[in-house]
Amino acid sequence: MIYMKRLRLISLLLASVLIITTITGCKKDEPLDNDPDEPSDHEFEQTVEPDHENPLRHGIIFSTGFALGYTLHNNTSNTFFYDSTYSLFRYEQDQWEHLFSREGEAALFSIDPGIIREYHIEWSDAIWEQGNESDHIRMIPGRYMLVRRLLINPRDPDEYRSLQIEFDIAAHAGNSTHRNSLRQAYLDFVMSVPRSTNIVLSGDVDASRSGIAFSLENRSGEEYVYGDKWELARFDNNQWNLVHPVDHVWLLALNTLRNGGIQRYEIQWDWVFGILPPGRYAWIREYSPSAEYPLPDRRYTKEFVVVEFMITEATPEDLVAQNDPDPFLHLTYPQDVTDSGINVMMENVSESDIRIHVYIGSIIQNDTWIPENEDYFWPEHGSWEWVFLRAGSSISLDLDWSLSHGSLPPGQYDLIIIAFGIAPPPHPTGGFQEVFEITVNIHGT
Secondary structure, eight states, X not given: OOOHHHHTTOBOOSSSOOOOBOOSSOOOOOOOOOOTTSOOTTOOOSOOOOOSOOOSEEEEEEEOSSEEEEEEEOOSSSOEEEOSOEEEEEEETTEEEEEEEEOOOSOOEEEOTTOEEEEEEEHHHHHHHTTOOXXXXXXXXXXXXXXXXXXXXXXXXXXXEEEEEEEEEOOGGGHHHHHHHHHHHHHHHHTTSOOOSSEEEEEEEEEOSSEEEEEEEEOSSSOEEEOSOOEEEEEETTEEEEOOOXXXXXXXXXXXXXXXXXXXXXXXXXXXXXSOOSEEEEEEEEEEEXXXXXXXTTEEEOEXXXXXXXXXXXXXXXXXXXXXXXXXXXXXXXXXXXXXEEEEEEEEOSSSOEEXXXXXXXXXXXXXXXXXXXXXXXXXXXXXXXXXEOTTOEEEEEEEOHHHHOOOOSEEEEEEEEEEEEOOTTOTTSEEEEEEEEEEEEOOO
16 A cells, blocks of 8 residues: 555644635734833723624634634734734524623734734633633534724724624534535635735646646745645636545644745645546645744734646646655664554664654554544643754654554554654755655554
């Protein structure tokens, strides 16, 4: 079995997901400096009531009983200021009922014209402020509204615009349909906002019916970061529609693209989407300035990179891939296989001293991906260790999958091992990722 192609698509959810923005003159979302002689008159009353104003465009990324993720696009000519204050309402008996509010912090933040920014809100944050020490607060299924105040003049809190975002929290049985609906709505948002002028296409796009290859250049003047997650869309009936993959996950990885760096991407999707029919398509990924990822209160600027391409009857089925001519690592076939882990030897075959982290990415048996334990949140179990590896040196590593998958019964398994790290210039990304697929047999005792 060949799973090397798959790795390029796999990506764990960065609490949601990792997936990117646009902006001209993007500046950091920093607190507004207050005059010490002025009273802190931007402390809002507890409940922000909904009204009929909604100055900024928004798209919801996810909505669950525990948290909400949404993106704002300031498509106005004004800079808006805000703090962490918000009120939450639930639609009950044909009217909006106030549930609770989170009181604002002293600092005000801003979102400038043209900026696209993502926000994550966890309901537990507000509940904790009210003295409830529960680890998780979960909202019941239903229709909700988040309301925030947006100021144009930060010294006049009585004059504000009301941002209100309506969203649904689905029952467990409807989560799959709910997620697909949100993804489609978010795609409509992404394709309607400006494209990035900082991360741009460099050279031609080599498309096939089973994959794509292209290069992106960072012209921003600063480093950018991105996850492994990306989307594929097809233009039909005068609108963009998601190409729905089979079930898969994305690896939790934060990649970098240095200023001035040009990174080539080679992506195979036949194992996810099959062989694509002729049509107009778009590859979509989110990029963010590394200095702004993440800003306080889990918000960060996003830029959307969209690579459009055509597939015709004459388009070849296979992509002529150009592999990285300078690999960093070599993996020796593992030994000491147990039901909870293995030992591998990793050699730095490059000419550079590098820093790496190695872990088990996925486990497959009989073409079936073995899911991770529900309560596993890598890498919060203390396994996040970086290793310094000099050029030409080797290291023996013990890889443990018991935290993520538990102890495996006897059988033959295909393991995907992920190694990523930091390489010195002139490597354009700063970070690199190597993927190894091996087959191991676990024997009964």
